[in-house]
Amino acid sequence: MKFSLIAAAACTLASSAFAAPAWSAWPNNCLAQSTATDIVNQYITILNHYDVKAANATAQTLLADDYIEISDSILSLEGQPLNQTTFAGKQLYINGVLNAPPVEGISTLQVLVAGCDQILWQWVFTGIGSKVAQVKGFNLFGLNAQNQIKTVHLEFNSIAWGLDTGYQVIFPPGPPPS
């Protein structure tokens, strides 16, 4: 019963696709998986910037002029009020990231195309500071019409990052909060 309902729904979808050429053309305007993977790989070369000049050239092309980064995880580590940009402006970001030490030990867990103009990147960094803890996180990239990165929402395990970079983490007394 269930199967036949699904099969019937699939037939309806298939026939409406034939009936509506605009709808069947839609995927062509969407992001291909290979493009998403390529964008993430370029972004990684900016983070690790083993070759600063090449990373800068990549960043100039890859990032939109009105680039912004938003991350409560970073604001928490900085002790700043939450829900504000951590970088606003392409050159500020590029110089900030390229003048900082390379982010090392970057591994991609998944690159997912999210709709037609967003990419979700799940990652783990194993090379932060003292490397005592791996740091897992997600970047949600928003792209402009030229497939340049315009917004990055990024959240990660900031306690692990803090442990790696010398923060003193003091657990509250009593059983762990659930």
Ligand SMILES: *[C@@H]1O[C@H](CO)[C@@H](O)[C@H](O)[C@H]1NC(C)=O
């Ligand atoms: C966070 O900031 C955005 C953009 O400024 C705003 O729309 C949103 O309401 C804010 N959220 C909270 C919980 O303050």
Ligand SMILES: *[C@@H]1O[C@H](CO)[C@@H](O)[C@H](O)[C@H]1NC(C)=O
């Ligand atoms: C990156 O390139 C821009 C434009 O050429 C330049 O102004 C900037 O100083 C460079 N930044 C670094 C860190 O090399």
